[in-house]
Amino acid sequence: MTATKEGGPAVRARPADEKPRSSAGLLAKTVLLGLTVAIAVWAAFPLIENEAWTGLVILLATTGGLLYLYLTPRHIPLKYLAPGTILLILFQVFPVLYTASTAFTNFGDGHRGSKQEAVVAIQTASVTQVPGSRQYVLTVATTGDPTTGSLVFLITDPATRQVFVGDANGLRPIADATVGSTGRVTAADGYTLLNAGQASARSAEITALAVPTPGGAIRSSGLSRAYEGRAGRVYEASCDCVRDTTTGQTWTADEDAGAFVAADGDRLAQGWKVGVGFGNFTRVLTDPAIGGPFLRTLVWNFAFAIASTGGTFALGLLLAVALNSPRVRGRVAYRILLVLPYAMPSFAMLLVWRDMFNTDFGLINNLFGTDVDWFGGAASARLAVILVQLWLGYPYMFLVATGALTAIPRELAEASRIDGASAWGGFRRITLPLLMVALTPLLISSFAFNFNNFNAIYLTTEGAPFPADNPANGATDLLITYTYRIAFGGGGAQYGYAAAISIFIFLIVAVVSAASFRRTRHLEEVNA
Structure with missing residues (x-):
């Protein structure tokens, strides 16, 4: 609304519920916008130096958009959504897109830079x-x-x-x-x-x-x-090749492979980064030396994730149901003892369990008087890592199941008993379906976590035991540890190939999660 002074222009009257801007808020806004501009200026110089004009345009557009958004009184909802959206793009969307783009290249050791950089490296290495x-x-x-x-x-x-x-x-x-x-x-x-x-x-x-x-x-x-x-060794532009000045041997540039290759197939170690299309993906599926170990690892990966998630859920639910009865005395003390593994640092406990399974001085062999080489055989090593995960993971399931049980009215169980249902029948037909509605999303997230549980394998078995014909792929390797060994192993990093496997992992987890959430909606409809 407006008010008019006699002989003067109209003056906007402040509504009764509108509060004046605080000086502290204005100061914080000024500082944050100034920091945003400073970061943009700092980031612009390396972009200009590397002639990354696309990145520079994105930087300028983002900075200009933020300044416009927060310097105008309009677009109130967007003011709250913008920071989270930018962080989502920076820390979620961009890494996924970068990984996907890397999967279509030969990026790795010997193929990190441009062709010109490869030529310089070859010549300087032969000086x-x-x-x-x-x-x-x-x-x-x-x-x-x-x-x-x-x-x-x-x-x-x-x-x-x-x-x-x-x-x-x-x-x-x-x-x-x-x-x-x-x-x-x-x-x-x-x-x-x-x-x-x-x-x-x-x-x-x-x-x-x-x-x-x-x-x-x-x-x-x-x-x-x-x-x-x-x-x-010198590069000759006339033949697009590298020539050895002593022997006269030549290596011609192969633009598809991103390397200099001789007539007999010999390839110089230093190459350059090129696009390989779907080569990394087809390599996983068609190369016998890779496809076989990959499929075995995939099957074991599913078995590990299902056994870890299902085992911890079954044990945690059993304990939660047992301690949910009011007739159990000392329930608080029992619950504290049962969640102790959850309070311990997992990486430290994994190292402790690795030593407990040691063949020579491990506590398990000494306690039972056995001489089992737990990490020497595929079956025993897999059993060992699942048992470790069972001990580490059941407290979480115990806690969430206890919380879900307390939310179910006891009158439902009493009504089922009055109707003549047994304790097991009432649990199976009433309590468990209600629990699954609440716990299925947590089971899905637990499955996704265990499917990529790098620490559980790397800190206990490191993927061992390894077959004699394939030291890069062990019996307890998950796809994530296999990918890590490919990307950072001693045989030379293959980031493009590792990124392709990461895309496979992403698709597998996404499909399983989508199917599981669809099942969750059916449960909700049935129990509605």
Whole structure:
């Protein structure tokens, strides 16, 4: 509503229920928006440097949208939904999309960068010192902490005493450097020089560092000298190939494989990232060396998830029903004792159980006087991990079942007994269906958790035992531990292939969860 002053413009009157803005709220809003702008400015520079124009446009659009949203009095519901939506996109949607995009590439060890980066790596790796190689005075430095920062070479040309800085990206001159009488750099603006002890501690990194140059690369010769060696393998654009200058052998670029391949099939270790379409997915299903172990692991994965979820639910429900009777004395004390495993850190308990199953000094063999190699056979190892999960998981099911039982009116059980139903009949026909309506969503989430229960396997058996013909896929491996070994195993990381398996896991859990929720709706309709 408005009021009019005599001789003046109309003035908006404040409604009786409208509160004036507090200064604290305005200050908090200003600080948060200022922080948003600061983060956007900070993130824009690396995007511009890497020419990531799509990311820059998204950043600018998001920042502009947030400023418009919170600087106008309109769109009140969206003000509350925007933060959660942005966090959902950043921490849920984007990782899933990135994983999916990686699954269609050969991304992994030897295929991490571009073709140009692969050529540089191949040439610098083949550099050797030859007669007449140019010599430099070397000073090792870093742009960060002397023990962990990225290393650079500060080299001095003995003839001109000009100083250059070199790293994996190449060589460039610097002006703000002080050179001593021996030619070593004693100070350089923006760089921390390593002393003899610090350089010795990182000697392996110094030896591995190669600064690419047009004719080869600069490598260290000790901690105070460097040389410009000649590349033994050079890239020739005319044939799009790498040629060995000593033997004359050539490796031609294969754009489909993202690697340089010789006529006899020999492939250079350093390649580049390319799209492989559905190759990673078909490899899982068609390659006999992979498809067989994958299907066996999938079957065991389902068995483990079902046994873990079903076993813990059955034991937890049994205990909850037993302690739900008012005739049981000391119910509080019993309940406290039963939930103790749930209060323990699971990773610590898994390590304790691993030692308890040890063949030589484990508590289980000593207690029963047996000599079972629990983790040596496939059947015993699988039984062991399921028993561990039963002990770790039943307290959770006991707690949720106890809570659900207390919500069921006792009059229903009494009415069933009056009608002549037995205790088991009343539980099966009345109590259990009502419990399943409440507990089925929790069972679905428990199944999804156990289907990807990395810690339960990796901290107890590490996937063992492994067959002699396949050391990468063990009898107790779940798909998640198998994927981890593929992505980070000693045989070389295969992130694209691991991402494809992750997509399979996602689809399997999604289908099972959707079917289970559909079953839950049927239960609700039956009990309505």
